[in-house]
Amino acid sequence: MERKRIVFTGGGSAGHVTPNIAIINEMNQEEWQIYYIGSKTGIEKELIEKLNISYYGISSGKLRRYIDVENIIDSFRVMKGCLEARSILKKIKPCAVFSKGGFVSVPVIIAARSLDIPIIIHESDYTPGLANRISKSFATKVYTSFEEAKKHFPANKTRVIGSPIRREILTGSKKVGLDFLGFHHGLPVLTIMGGSLGSKIMNETIREALPSLLKKYQIVHLCGKGNVSDSLSNIPGYKQYEYIHEELSHILAATEIVITRGGSNAIFEFLALRIPMLIIPLSKKQSRGDQLLNGRSFEAKGYASMLEEERLNQETFIQLLEQVTRDKEKIIEAMKCQEEGDALRILLDEMENIASR
Ligand SMILES: CC(=O)N[C@H]1[C@@H](OP(=O)(O)OP(=O)(O)OC[C@H]2O[C@@H](n3ccc(=O)[nH]c3=O)[C@H](O)[C@@H]2O)O[C@H](CO)[C@@H](O)[C@@H]1O
The missing domain is CATH 3.40.50.2000 (Glycogen Phosphorylase B;)
Incomplete structure (x- = not known):
């Protein structure tokens, strides 16, 4: 036939x-x-x-x-x-x-x-x-x-x-993820996805905050092509990748909180996986502002906190991340109410x- x-x-x-x-x-x-x-x-x-x-x-x-x-x-x-x-x-x-x-x-x-x-x-x-x-x-x-x-x-x-979500994203294994990353069960995993192309400003902010972040989290940093920093490649609890393919599902299964751009597919994936998000959308200066609207919509529904790029600095970043960590259970409950x-x-x-x- x-x-x-x-x-x-x-x-x-x-x-x-x-x-x-x-x-x-x-x-x-x-x-x-x-x-x-x-x-x-x-x-x-x-x-x-x-x-x-x-x-x-x-x-x-x-x-x-x-x-x-x-x-x-x-x-x-x-x-x-x-x-x-x-x-x-x-x-x-x-x-x-x-x-x-x-x-x-x-x-x-x-x-x-x-x-x-x-x-x-x-x-x-x-x-x-x-x-x-x-x-x-x-x-x-x-x-x-x-x-x-x-x-x-x-x-x-x-x-x-x-959003049509890759089925394999939803079937990752936390154990495989932790083993792949070389991480342990002792500290929560924080994954940073600066959009599929990475984000310079997010990369810089996260790297500056690394000493204090690493006291509380193990960090996976998806930083975009050409953005891996060799000087940070041997820090325990910090893994950087330009882009992750098959292992993404396992990394996400091991992730407790995600810091992300406001790209629609990514945030719908995190929603489906019930991972609380801190969304830092691409600003209106660099785009038509769609990520801001995506982020605001998710924030209004209780799925995320949002930090606009213009307000992004060490202090606001840490403050908002702590807020998401505190509100984690509430966010997951809101996500569970979403009509699937x-x-x-x-x-x-x-x-x-x-x-x-
Ligand atoms: C700069 C730009 O124009 N961004 C737009 C682009 O974002 P962008 O291309 O970043 O797209 P999304 O965030 O929507 O999706 C990224 C996709 O790549 C995957 N992924 C990402 C990193 C990685 O290491 N491995 C991996 O598999 C994610 O799981 C996701 O499925 O398209 C989105 C959807 O129209 C828009 O909302 C964004 O505004």
């Missing part, structure tokens, strides 16, 4: 790829032939090629919210990407394109639309990114993680489902649905 064909797209940072990985890992490859269209050099290429599925790299331009001469060059790259995506899609003839957003998805969506291929998009953030704002009118179906994001999309084709949907199942059913039409 011929396999059903589907194309995934999304990239630029891991947050636009890990939900795709969650779905791909659940699809039976004897029934589905899965393809991925991403950029030629982005993180999606590295993460997807590990899965052993066909990967196509296309030209793509950065989508900027400000005026820049680079925008002219990038608009040509996007046009080139559209033509490349169109010829790939014509060859594959998929039953649908699933997009997680990020700038590389735009040419793929435009090409899919021009070929009348059904398009499903998922928006992870409180407000849509530029790519999904462009894509929304072309989409057949839109899914969102946040209830509050729904109003930005056409009501008749939008559904709130939460199965976003992954809903998306898999949707794909079966489209393929059977």
Whole structure:
């Protein structure tokens, strides 16, 4: 029997790829032939090629919210990407394109639309990114993680489902995590995730606070590419990694508190794992402010405390961390009251649905 064909797209940072990985890992490859269209050099290429599925790299331009001469060059790259995506899609003839957003998805969506291929998009953030704002009118179906994001999309084709989380993230072992880290049971584990790309300001603040933090915690620091500090590599109770792959589930199973950027996928994973969070969102100066809104929403629901980057210093950081440590049980109780949907199942059913039409 011929396999059903589907194309995934999304990239630029891991947050636009890990939900795709969650779905791909659940699809039976004897029934589905899965393809991925991403950029030629982005993180999606590295993460997807590990899965052993066909990967196509296309030209793509950065989508900027400000005026820049680079925008002219990038608009040509996007046009080139559209033509490349169109010829790939014509060859594959998929039953649908699933997009997680990020700038590389735009040419793929435009090409899919021009070929009348059904398009499903998922928006992870409180407000849509530029790519999904462009894509929304072309989409057949839109899914969102946040209830509050729904109003930005056409009501008749939008559904709130939460975040599709990699199942393996939820099945880690504390013992394996502690063994991997070389940590003991005596002090709680604090994990720091500065977003999939790391965060300079978070890295600096944490490293300055290390002497006092290490009296109370064992620390895992996911610090982003090129940010491992050799001078700190032999400190007992402190482990740094640029990016963690398979071991993440075990590290999180061993984690008591997490300090994180406000990236949607990460915070939904911590919520599902009931790990209390201190969220330090990317500021409005460096982004459209989506992480601030994500963080505020989680704080209002009692899942986290939030510290805005402008207020971040040693004192506020330690104070807020102590607050989360004190409120840990209360936060976990609030997390347990969250209505649990199965976003992954809903998306898999949707794909079966489209393929059977
Ligand atoms: C700078 C930027 O544009 N950030 C955006 C990006 O964040 P970013 O790419 O940081 O994405 P998220 O925080 O949403 O997700 C990161 C993903 O990477 C995984 N992970 C991370 C570190 C690691 O060592 N190993 C690992 O597997 C996490 O478990 C998670 O699944 O996409 C998010 C979702 O649209 C947005 O909310 C963010 O604003």
